[in-house]
Amino acid sequence: MKYISEFREAGHVQKILDAIHRITNHDWRIMEICGGQTHAILKYGLQELLPEKITLLHGPGCPVCVTPLVMIEKAIRLASRPEVTFCSFGDMLRVPGKDRDLLSVKAEGRDIRMVYSPMDAVQIARDNPGREVVFFAIGFETTAPAVAMAVHQAKESRMTNFSMLVAHVLVPPAIKAILSSKQSKIDGFLAAGHVCTVMGVQEYNPIAKKYQIPIIVTGFEPLDLVQGVYLCIRQLEEGRAEVENQYLRSVRIEGNLPAREWMQKVFRVVDRQWRGIGTIPNSGLGLNDAYLIFDAEHKFHLSGEEVAEPEICISGQILQGLQKPDACPAFGKACTPESPLGATMVSSEGACAAYYKYRRSHAG
Amino acid sequence: MCLAIPGKIIEIKEADPVNRKGKVQFGGVVREVHLGYVPDAKIGDYVNVHVGFALSVIDPDEAAETLRLWNEIAEKEEEHRHK
Numbered sequence: 001m002k003y004i005s006e007f008r009e010a011g012h013v014q015k016i017l018d019a020i021h022r023i024t025n026h027d028w029r030i031m032e033i034c035g036g037q038t039h040a041i042l043k044y045g046l047q048e049l050l051p052e053k054i055t056l057l058h059g060p061g062c063p064v065c066v067t068p069l070v071m072i073e074k075a076i077r078l079a080s081r082p083e084v085t086f087c088s089f090g091d092m093l094r095v096p097g098k099d100r101d102l103l104s105v106k107a108e109g110r111d112i113r114m115v116y117s118p119m120d121a122v123q124i125a126r127d128n129p130g131r132e133v134v135f136f137a138i139g140f141e142t143t144a145p146a147v148a149m150a151v152h153q154a155k156e157s158r159m160t161n162f163s164m165l166v167a168h169v170l171v172p173p174a175i176k177a178i179l180s181s182k183q184s185k186i187d188g189f190l191a192a193g194h195v196c197t198v199m200g201v202q203e204y205n206p207i208a209k210k211y212q213i214p215i216i217v218t219g220f221e222p223l224d225l226v227q228g229v230y231l232c233i234r235q236l237e238e239g240r241a242e243v244e245n246q247y248l249r250s251v252r253i254e255g256n257l258p259a260r261e262w263m264q265k266v267f268r269v270v271d272r273q274w275r276g277i278g279t280i281p282n283s284g285l286g287l288n289d290a291y292l293i294f295d296a297e298h299k300f301h302l303s304g305e306e307v308a309e310p311e312i313c314i315s316g317q318i319l320q321g322l323q324k325p326d327a328c329p330a331f332g333k334a335c336t337p338e339s340p341l342g343a344t345m346v347s348s349e350g351a352c353a354a355y356y357k358y359r360r361s362h363a364g
Numbered sequence: 365m366c367l368a369i370p371g372k373i374i375e376i377k378e379a380d381p382v383n384r385k386g387k388v389q390f391g392g393v394v395r396e397v398h399l400g401y402v403p404d405a406k407i408g409d410y411v412n413v414h415v416g417f418a419l420s421v422i423d424p425d426e427a428a429e430t431l432r433l434w435n436e437i438a439e440k441e442e443e444h445r446h447k
């Protein structure tokens with residue numbers, strides 16, 4: 001397929017890997033932000049092909065993984081109501097709450113539907129005026145424009161049976177939180193290409209400057225990823241700390257302006273709790289006052305109930321680049337993708353799930 | 365989850381700009397895609413699509429430039445090896 005196959009060409013990738021081997025003189029730790037990148041790195045075994053001096057750390061960029069348990073519990077409570085048709089992206093259905101997941105609520109006969117787009121949920125509400133349709137809105141800046149348009153259309157058509165449980169998060173505050181931590185040992189970042197397709201690259205300049213760290217906006221194909229690593233290592237070896245854009249074919253400096261405008265119309269910036277990390281100030285999006293009637297927490301008067309994470313799980317440290325999945329005693333034993341204990345095992349983009357899928361088979 | 369897939373626009377239904385929609389082909393699969401966020405996209409353009417929304421028009425010149433630049437690095441590697 002055009003714009004995919006040429007960026008997967010093994011010969012191209014190998015040449016860049018050779019170049020990386022040649023220019024790497026020091027030990028460097030690079031974090032890729034996005035779970036999609038983590039998945040691709042494990043799938044293509046890129047860590048093994050890089051010089052030993054380079055360690056790839058896996059960041060918090062998997063929305064399914066960072067949605068806190070208290071939100072999952074709210075989703076389960078909403079989905080259990082007989083009048084509710086609950087719509088969600090597929091990945092969220094298997095995330096365990098306190099004692100069950102959304103799929104088991106569905107098995108009990110409740111109306112829970114997997115949707116591909118937030119627009120599908122609006123359509124379901126239109127087709128079923130007698131039902132309360134709730135969409136579980138999770139995601140980063142990449143997904144927020146779609147959610148903004150969906151809620152706007154619901155408002156335009158004066159729908160009264162549609163609402164959203166909003167758990168949207170933002171990337172730059174998470175990067176800052178990770179870098180501000182005293183334990184952080186990260187030398188460079190690969191920023192998420194599709195988040196930047198929407199938001200542009202400008203908000204990363206002050207971060208690169210303040211923390212003296214290179215940030216490379218990077219795509220998702222193997223050639224993109226090794227190029228991102230190459231640019232990052234080149235900066236590190238030369239003592240530079242700048243924002244560079246590897247993903248030129250999709251990312252414009254200013255991002256996607258119409259999408260950003262719509263996000264601003266619909267959302268406001270709020271504090272958000274990140275699973276495994278805690279509350280990060282100004283790190284999420286919630287509906288603003290003009291759209292408050294579409295906020296499911298408001299509509300159904302949901303209150304939060306703290307749910308403790310399993311003690312053994314170190315996913316919080318993994319999401320901050322302090323540990324790798326195989327350091328967890330439960331990894332592959334008590335905790336597997338079929339019965340996940342923690343955040344990073346639940347989604348195929350979580351670091352633990354990606355290690356489980358690809359690393360175990362490497363080990364035989 | 366932030367994956368966006370490149371596909372080719374094969375049909376555009378003009379509506380008001382906000383609700384612009386079209387058909388986008390991904391390999392053998394055709395899907396209806398919201399095009400309101402790519403107001404300049406034309407039939408034949410490739411767009412990156414995420415949860416039913418086109419988020420950017422893929423710039424063919426920049427894509428070619430990325431590949432060309434990397435060929436250059438690769439050639440330098442070759443030269444280096446033969447030194």
Ligand code: SF4
Pocket residue numbers: 312313314315318325328329330331332335336340341342343344345346352
């Ligand atoms: S393997 Fe399971 S329990 Fe261990 S850190 Fe990963 S998600 Fe948590």
